[in-house]
Amino acid sequence: MYNDLKRHDRIKLKIFVRDDIWDRVTEGGFTEASHITKTTNISWSHENLVNLFVRRLLNNSSVIEYYNLESESIVDDFDKQIDLLKRIFPDKVETGNNPETFRWMTNRIQDGSGKSAPRELIHLSEMIRQQQVNRIERGEEEPDGDLLFERSVFKPALREVSKVRYEQTFKAENASLSEYTDQLKGQKSEQTIDTLSNLWGTSPIEATSIVDRLVKAGFFERRDVKGEVTYWVPFIYRDALDLVQGKAVS
Incomplete structure (x- = not known):
């Protein structure tokens, strides 16, 4: 064709x-x-996702009126886009040595390849909005100052995105692998070949073959620290499987 x-x-x-x-x-x-003689790769950096999010935000006339914004000047100035994010979001979702809010969002939707997709960013944004609307409808306190969102709405929103990403995308596209990932429910988020071999009831060689496929599918991120290889489940899948932070021990 x-x-x-x-x-x-x-x-x-x-x-x-x-x-x-x-x-x-x-x-x-x-x-x-x-x-196919002419190709190009479309990649989504953090900056590209900022721009995408802000452009969608500026399509909302209520937001423009509330903040008294000039859309064209913001679209043409990346620093102003960052400033707008700081006006609508709290500084951080999690206190301590953690990234600012929008970086937290893009980090949490990454798969094992380290890539953040616009689809998940848009879905997460919609769920954050819905969580905030639910708070207002229950009569809970509204955000301080000019903020549109409370810090507490982000993690519940991520749980919803995680479930959809795992059930409707990962499992739908990797049916033969889901029998192994389902067995990780309630387990630690960082595994080794030995712990996975024990969990799945396979030989280490068989477990390695399965893990290689899961790495390719973006479910696992392979990490090598001082010669010790482990397999880390990205945040986008953790809530769906009720994974526990930490490393499994064989």
């Missing part, structure tokens, strides 16, 4: 494929890939 449409001057076909799906399609060889 791609080749057939190339002969038309006024019709252009664009195919958008996630990196992990493209890797799956081309695994083992895909000769037809040579027909």
